[in-house]
Amino acid sequence: MHLDVVELRNFYYRTGLGRAAQRAIREQVVSYWPDARRQTVAGFGFSVPLLRPFLADARRVIALMPDQQGVMHWPAGMPNVSALCPETRWPVQTGFVDKLLVMHGLETSDAPDALLEECWRALGPGGKAMFIVPNRGGLWSRSDSTPFGYGRPYSLGQLESQLRRARFVPERHAAVLFQPPSHKRHWLRWGPVWEKIGRRLSSGLAGGVLVVEASKQVYAKTGSGTPEAVRRKGGVLEGLRPAPEAKPV
Template identity: 65%
Template sequence: MHLDVLDLRNFYYRTRLGRVAQRVIRQQLLAFWPEAQNQTVAGFGFAVPLLRPYLRQARRVVGLMPGPQGVMAWPAGMPNISVLCDETHWPLETGSVDKLVVLHGLETSEDPVSLLDECWRVLGPGGKAIFVVPNRAGLWARRDKTPFGFGRPYSLGQLEALLKRQGLTPERHVAALFAPPSETRFWLRAGPFMERIGQSLPQSRAGGVLLVEARKQMPKPVGLKSAASRRKRLRALDPLPHPEAKPV
């Protein structure tokens, strides 16, 4: 179940907790990808809060928002580069994306395998994606006052196994949001300290969200079929219709 774009916008841009979450996750993203000079950067789900640093240097930036979620114009005060799309059919050419960010896209998808097929399709050879998902063991997945309390949370092992099965090779990971998802002044002020402490803990257990970087595997592993081809193969196994009775 996708969240409503208005709820996501209000959280990230109009609440103190959302602005803190945006800053912390973006810092981790920039630690992985400090620049995207002359590259194509795409975001799916509600990834636009993380994409602003790439607007001036990337060749192209596009924010893809799934139909059930809805779309909003972004960035504010500039020509719009966000687009409404089908979750598993994006208006991007095959192999056209250098860097892909997925936030509030995978855990809320009704068909994560087909979604990852589409991620694989649009990435160019050697292209990379970062998936930001709620950590199954973290506090943020257990409270529905933030967008990370909805959908399907993942453990690190679950997410990496899913990515590998779809031809996306995990390379690096990090956790973020170690402070509780609280609007109280104490925890908001303690956030930076908690993030520093959190980096010294077993990250897959302590952080509220996981960021996993994966590279497109080329060629696609032998025997790995797309979701569409799997559905077609399953239909071939359906029982034949019952033959009509012959007249006596």
């Protein structure tokens, strides 16, 4: 069951812990994807805290929000790029997306395999997807004071296995949110220090959240019947199918 968009918005934009989580996860996303020029970047779930860095340079940014969650106008003070949609039927043409972010979408989905199939469909050949999920072995999945305490937490092996079954190729991973999931000022003050120490000393699996990047590799048969990776990316289809107009919450 997806969380309500108002609860997600309030956590990420109106609490110190939410802003700290937003900053730590976004830094990891940008370190993996520093450049999205002339690309279409989409997010599913509640991914808007991570999409802002791409607004300046990406060809197009789309924030897809599942109908069970609800939708909000985003970004504030700018033309809306968010859309409400069924979690397994996005208003996006096949192969339209170059980069896809999924946060608060997979672990709360009632049909995770079908959702991953839709992620695969939306990505173009060679496209990249990044999945942000609660870590089964971390503290954040055990606390209901944050959105990461809801839904199904994953171990790294579980997530990578599910992605492979969906024909994705996991490429790299990281863990973030080493600070305790506490709203107390003391812990918030030391949050950046916890993140630095955790990333340097941890095996990469002790953080509260797992970040896994995977790619869509499409293979074509050669004349001899031997599979060969498609080397050139296909043209990205332009335009979106009509979607319900998002209204501010």
